[in-house]
Amino acid sequence: MTDKDRIGFIGVGYMGHGMAKNIVEKGWPLTIMGHRNREPVEDLLKRGASEAKSPRELAEKSDIIFICVTGTPQVEDLMRRSDGILAGAHEGLVVVDTSTAVPDSTVALAAELEAKGGAMADAPLGGTPAQAETGELSAMVGAAPEVYARIEPVIRAWAARSVHLGPVGDGHKMKLLNNFVSLGYGALYAEALAVARKVGITPETFDSVLSGSRMDCGFYQTFMEYTLSGNREAHKFTLRNAHKDLRYLAAMANEAGIANHIGSAAKNAFAYAEGIGRGDDYVPFLADIIAEANGMKGKG
Known part of the structure; x- marks a missing residue:
């Protein structure tokens, strides 16, 4: 057993695969959501991750979720659809959006998650897929101080540098x-x-x-x-x-x-x-x- 937070990860593509790999290899229990490209999924499963079939299931099984997708429309869909993260949200859940997204949307989603007892942070990335694989990305983070304190150790699994900029939305x-x-x-x-x-x-x-x-x-x-x-x-x-x-x-x-x-x-x-x-x-x-x-x- 481990006392580490259960981590969920959505978006194991160019950047996300390396980030998720570092999380699981550094000892966090990891659940990932299926990706259209099965190769990175299968690789992470071999490294010890498990797989969820929907954002809702992932939320139910996670304490902290990282999202690494294209942009705002994709994040909003993952959060708000009928089997989305908000549907499976629970007290204490933290959702960290590492995508490049519209700040106003991030703030709105944070309010919706807060109403369910959770919290949101934005931690967009600096760096390349090669740096993601070696755990040398940078993160610019918007979050409440207590949320940042909770997620920073996990961010440090894949980032050489993490800067807390201010409240949610400031990262984006x-x-x-x-x-x-x-x-x-x-x-x-x-x-x-x-x-x-x-x-x-x-x-x-x-x-x-x-x-x-x-x-x-x-x-x-x-x-x-x-x-x-x-x-x-x-x-x-x-x-x-x-x-x-x-x-x-x-x-x-x-x-x-x-x-x-x-x-x-x-x-x-x-x-x-x-x-x-x-x-x-x-x-x-x-x-x-x-x-x-x-x-x-x-x-x-």
């Missing part, structure tokens, strides 16, 4: 700001590379100046790994998800009454990529898409 606000900056970089890099090629500056020359300079960062390195070496797996975040995140950022800025000129320009770069049918490609492929739009052949 900060995540949207974080992704605005990172995806803004992506749109800027893609356009700069297109201009460079048009004026006779190769990607290698471009990189020889920026890499290691004050302009360098981890996002730049994974973005450029595809451009320089053709590694399609270097930065596994889809253009569709990038567009979604910048739509959420725009909605937050609109609600706050802020003119979001640069955010709108970045969003439109990703909207264009999705609009021409490239939404399932990864963010670094945007460099090819912008090049192609300007009459140059890309790799993707």
Whole structure:
């Protein structure tokens, strides 16, 4: 027997598999919900996890649930459908949404869960699927202090860094700001590379100046790994998800009454990529898409 909280996990895809793997391997009882891709599910079952057939069943069997799905519509469905988490909620249940979601929706769901004796936190992620596997993600957490104290040890199973930002909803606000900056970089890099090629500056020359300079960062390195070496797996975040995140950022800025000129320009770069049918490609492929739009052949 263990005195550790029973953990539930929904969304064992690119990021979620590594997170769930670290939870079960570090000693927490883990129940996962079936995924359309059975490979990560079967792997986790072999490592000692059990499987629930619905969000309601998962909630009934868990003390803390982590959700790692695409965004707000998926989270709201998991919470509110007839066999959803709210239907199986019980006193003391904590639901931690690690997705990138609309903050106002998170606050509304938290109120619904509180009415059933539970609590909600938002802990969106920073990092890559490779970092999820090694337990080196970061988490930006919105939660009441007592809720954060309870969930932090589990977060530390998959995160090297966890920052408590404030009340529920603040994690998703900060995540949207974080992704605005990172995806803004992506749109800027893609356009700069297109201009460079048009004026006779190769990607290698471009990189020889920026890499290691004050302009360098981890996002730049994974973005450029595809451009320089053709590694399609270097930065596994889809253009569709990038567009979604910048739509959420725009909605937050609109609600706050802020003119979001640069955010709108970045969003439109990703909207264009999705609009021409490239939404399932990864963010670094945007460099090819912008090049192609300007009459140059890309790799993707």
